[in-house]
């Protein structure tokens with residue numbers, strides 16, 4: 001088992017290993033003690049792993065409630081959030097009781113937001129079950145829900161007490177959902193370079209524990225330096241401005257990871273054409289996405305993408321912050337004028 005400690009305002013451990021679910025109680029007991037626990041999970045994950053977790057906690061002496069919602073992004077709404085708050089209140093969850101998110105990024109974001117706001121904050125544990133949730137969303141403390149006007153528009157920063165990543169739980173993931181998470185893994189490899197990049201050209205499953213550990217360390221490093229996204233944490237948005245536009249333009253038929261893959265490949269081509277990185281670096285980045293079954297191009301035009309980005313919440317006034325790739329392990333923030341954005345993106349569309 002690997003442990004990464006995240007040194008935010010309230011430090012916490014991320015434990016990574018094979019089969020951690022079965023021994024979860026030994027790690028959870030200092031947090032849940034003898035109190036009540038609400039497991040939050042979706043209707044695909046709960047039947048696979050929820051009853052096991054509930055059984056273990058019940059045997060430990062905890063009172064366990066399960067809040068189960070329909071799987072998918074369409075559940076990350078104010079309605080589900082309020083239903084969860086009411087569920088916690090109706091089951092008389094107290095300020096010392098614990099919410100456990102067992103699932104992907106949707107579950108973690110939703111459960112974390114409810115845990116942060118119910119009684120102004122009760123203990124919260126993440127048990128991520130997708131690659132994306134393990135390497136990205138469960139670390140860093142961003143929680144929230146979507147509004148009609150856009151994704152993740154309501155939320156708070158709220159750090160979990162503990163994150164338990166059982167690598168084995170990913171064996172039941174659909175291939176496309178796993179590939180979605182690989183997009184964030186490749187993004188981290190571009191930001192950090194080094195060992196992670198080398199692991200990505202080898203078979204993934206035997207190295208998965210190590211891959212998750214390196215990703216969590218990279219994300220933790222960025223988050224620790226900038227917990228509330230005032231500066232360098234924005235590097236994690238590499239490829240996201242174009243990615244979000246592709247996601248939005250497709251009516252969310254292009255999944256987040258696939259859209260980010262396209263977004264990063266566009267930026268790699270832009271950077272190569274502007275002489276910011278070498279053509280060889282851009283080619284290597286694009287090849288990595290292909291190797292892991294992710295798209296590298298889009299049919300949307302530069303005009304479509306620029307117009308959509310204008311409405312992006314990350315845009316500040318008439319300028320836009322992009323992440324420039326100089327090389328693996330060397331990325332920088334670059335502010336560009338909104339007027340320059342469309343011609344830049346055109347360079348990346350081939």
Ligand SMILES: NC(=O)c1ccc[n+]([C@@H]2O[C@H](COP(=O)([O-])OP(=O)(O)OC[C@H]3O[C@@H](n4cnc5c(N)ncnc54)[C@H](O)[C@@H]3O)[C@@H](O)[C@H]2O)c1
Nearest residue numbers: 044071072104105106107129130132133137142169172173
């Ligand atoms: N908080 C953050 O910092 C942050 C960062 C990145 C993304 N996110 C959010 O994460 C969400 C996407 O996360 P996701 O891709 O994990 O989506 P998800 O939670 O919807 O999971 C994807 C699908 O996989 C299924 N699933 C999950 N674990 C499984 C398992 N072990 N076996 C079989 N099926 C399983 C789910 O039921 C769902 O159908 C988005 O809402 C995004 O905004 C948050």
